[in-house]
Amino acid sequence: MIDERYLKLLAKDYPNAQAAASEIINLRAILSLPKGTEYFFSDLHGEQQAFLYQLKSASGVVRKKIDELFEQSMSEGERTALAKLIYYPETEYPKKRKQEQDFDDWCRITIYRLVEVCREAASKYTRSKVRKKLPESFAYIIDELLHADCSNKPHYHSEIIRSIVATRMSEEFITALCHLIQQLLIDKLHIIGDIYDRGPRADAIMDALINCHDVDIQWGNHDISWMGAAAGNWACIANVIRLGISYNTFDLLEDGYGINLRPLSVFAEQTYRDDPCEVFIPHILDENQYDPVDIPLAAKMHKAMAIIQFKVEGQLIKKHPEYGMDDRILLDKIDFKKGTIKLDGKEYPLRDNLFPTVDPNNPLELTKAETELMKTITASFCHSERLHKHIRFLYSHGSMYLRINGNLLYHGCIPLTEDGRLDVIKSFGTNHSGREYLEFLDGVARNAYFAPCGSAEKENAKDMMWYLWCGAKSPLFGKEKLSTFERYFIEDKETHYEKMNPYYTHIEHRSACEMILREFGLDPETSHIINGHVPVKAGENPVKGDGLLFMIDGGISKAYQSQTGIGGYTFIFNSRYLALAEHKPLKTGCCVEENSPKVMVVEAIKKRVTVADTDNGADLSRQIEELDALLQAYRSGTIKEK
Numbered sequence: 001m002i003d004e005r006y007l008k009l010l011a012k013d014y015p016n017a018q019a020a021a022s023e024i025i026n027l028r029a030i031l032s033l034p035k036g037t038e039y040f041f042s043d044l045h046g047e048q049q050a051f052l053y054q055l056k057s058a059s060g061v062v063r064k065k066i067d068e069l070f071e072q073s074m075s076e077g078e079r080t081a082l083a084k085l086i087y088y089p090e091t092e093y094p095k096k097r098k099q100e101q102d103f104d105d106w107c108r109i110t111i112y113r114l115v116e117v118c119r120e121a122a123s124k125y126t127r128s129k130v131r132k133k134l135p136e137s138f139a140y141i142i143d144e145l146l147h148a149d150c151s152n153k154p155h156y157h158s159e160i161i162r163s164i165v166a167t168r169m170s171e172e173f174i175t176a177l178c179h180l181i182q183q184l185l186i187d188k189l190h191i192i193g194d195i196y197d198r199g200p201r202a203d204a205i206m207d208a209l210i211n212c213h214d215v216d217i218q219w220g221n222h223d224i225s226w227m228g229a230a231a232g233n234w235a236c237i238a239n240v241i242r243l244g245i246s247y248n249t250f251d252l253l254e255d256g257y258g259i260n261l262r263p264l265s266v267f268a269e270q271t272y273r274d275d276p277c278e279v280f281i282p283h284i285l286d287e288n289q290y291d292p293v294d295i296p297l298a299a300k301m302h303k304a305m306a307i308i309q310f311k312v313e314g315q316l317i318k319k320h321p322e323y324g325m326d327d328r329i330l331l332d333k334i335d336f337k338k339g340t341i342k343l344d345g346k347e348y349p350l351r352d353n354l355f356p357t358v359d360p361n362n363p364l365e366l367t368k369a370e371t372e373l374m375k376t377i378t379a380s381f382c383h384s385e386r387l388h389k390h391i392r393f394l395y396s397h398g399s400m401y402l403r404i405n406g407n408l409l410y411h412g413c414i415p416l417t418e419d420g421r422l423d424v425i426k427s428f429g430t431n432h433s434g435r436e437y438l439e440f441l442d443g444v445a446r447n448a449y450f451a452p453c454g455s456a457e458k459e460n461a462k463d464m465m466w467y468l469w470c471g472a473k474s475p476l477f478g479k480e481k482l483s484t485f486e487r488y489f490i491e492d493k494e495t496h497y498e499k500m501n502p503y504y505t506h507i508e509h510r511s512a513c514e515m516i517l518r519e520f521g522l523d524p525e526t527s528h529i530i531n532g533h534v535p536v537k538a539g540e541n542p543v544k545g546d547g548l549l550f551m552i553d554g555g556i557s558k559a560y561q562s563q564t565g566i567g568g569y570t571f572i573f574n575s576r577y578l579a580l581a582e583h584k585p586l587k588t589g590c591c592v593e594e595n596s597p598k599v600m601v602v603e604a605i606k607k608r609v610t611v612a613d614t615d616n617g618a619d620l621s622r623q624i625e626e627l628d629a630l631l632q633a634y635r636s637g638t639i640k641e642k
């Protein structure tokens, strides 16, 4: 029974029986349409070029549509050129202007072809949904071209297209059509964490996501570390700078976010003047265009930040004994005279024993200069408007996990015990597990940024952001320890080993995945888990738990391509199937076709999925029920029509 007061409110939007009835008809029609295609990506790690290519090409689907439409009428080369134009109209259009002898003719033909692709891409949607995606300036013209009856109005169409060319609007128009095709093919975009770190321009990825019409993000450990940094947590700030320098991503830090690294470079140059800092030479996977730093100086800055990080992390662990991370305070386990460190009763020689800023009697204390440096850098983080715009977007569109259209999405893991039960974790004085634990942590992450400044709530939550980055029971991290220190300072690889949470063994079995799905209120018969975080090694199957879980970190990150052997996965869920697109490492400057992914259908769906079967469909059905009730009320006279 729907409350009469609510119906009266609804009557404001649908003031008479006719209005209510026509909306019911409209909603019923929407419910019967095929569901839109959802795309899932994870572990983008700042690789903006590869990600944008995968996004713009709808992971191979743009090309597929072009082939379906034009196989008989266009050569392979022409189809490739059309695909490239759709992906990169901004650069391809000017090239064509130079190359084509009759450029106006090329524009006309291209507009015809793009309209065909658009019409095909829009065929699943209602006109109203398509209209909402149209760029304002061309909305009317595109709508006419897409929907008018061509057989009766051929003249009208060619006239529109001729006028676009004649009025010199073809560049804007073609670009708008290309963007529209991309938008129509990707109905929903899910990013299962780790947008940040390692690759060159996470900021460019964030801009692209902000411009997407329907996107959600499940936070990864790297994202949470940037969110912690933006909230002012020193351990997170030191971590993101150290990791950034270790991958030579000065452009992101300085050009992207305006973090002034000059004080750090001056400090590092003075402090580590004669130290070659060999252990800290950055990985050079990409060159900086705007802020190149010479490698020896970058190594010194890297070391300076690493030492500060180990000190502030140690302080945080001391402040929070409940984190249970005492064994991760490492500077106090060094014998500075001998140049060794004692871990678990075993002594290891250090690969670098120059610690000019560490006081052996008080190894976790920052020097005055280090403290000043951290204050300056923190101010840079606080003041970066672009960083905060991106972080706010991570908050507004992100969460610890998401349940959507029968799928469960999260980045790392659901902490489990050795025997496969939900682990019970004490945090902030209370016990948590499973779904409730993730929801609790979601709230903590929000408090870190949004709770009132100076409140205990904010301080504790801010500290916890670092735990979420690397704590053993963090669902975003899922490993017993993060061996950053060991990987810098100790040769013996055994100390680098990061034991994974039992979760990662259990998910090989169907029963564990079923248990997790049920924990999140989903039916294992029809639902799936989409997981990121752990690169799927070459030869390993990304499909786990007897088809219930998909691990989709395939290595968009260049840093991991030697392990995965591929250039990443996109998981695709459309109205007919679930599929994994396996990408090749992106080769730029080559023919786009060489970058086309291999698409493997992992589950065909027996009955075509319609909007009615989706979460949005459930909302629409509720709206229909309410409108039905309103209609009855009009007919029975309980509510008066206007």
Ligand SMILES: O=P(O)(O)OC[C@H]1O[C@](O)(COP(=O)(O)O)[C@@H](O)[C@@H]1O
Pocket: 194, 198, 221, 222, 479, 482, 483, 484, 498, 533, 534, 559
């Ligand atoms: O080699 P790098 O880039 O320093 O990173 C290695 C570290 O990154 C981690 O894998 C965490 O990052 P991911 O979330 O991307 O896996 C750690 O477990 C590991 O110690």
Ligand SMILES: [Mn+2]
Pocket: 194, 220, 221, 222, 411, 476, 533, 534
């Ligand atoms: Mn991760």
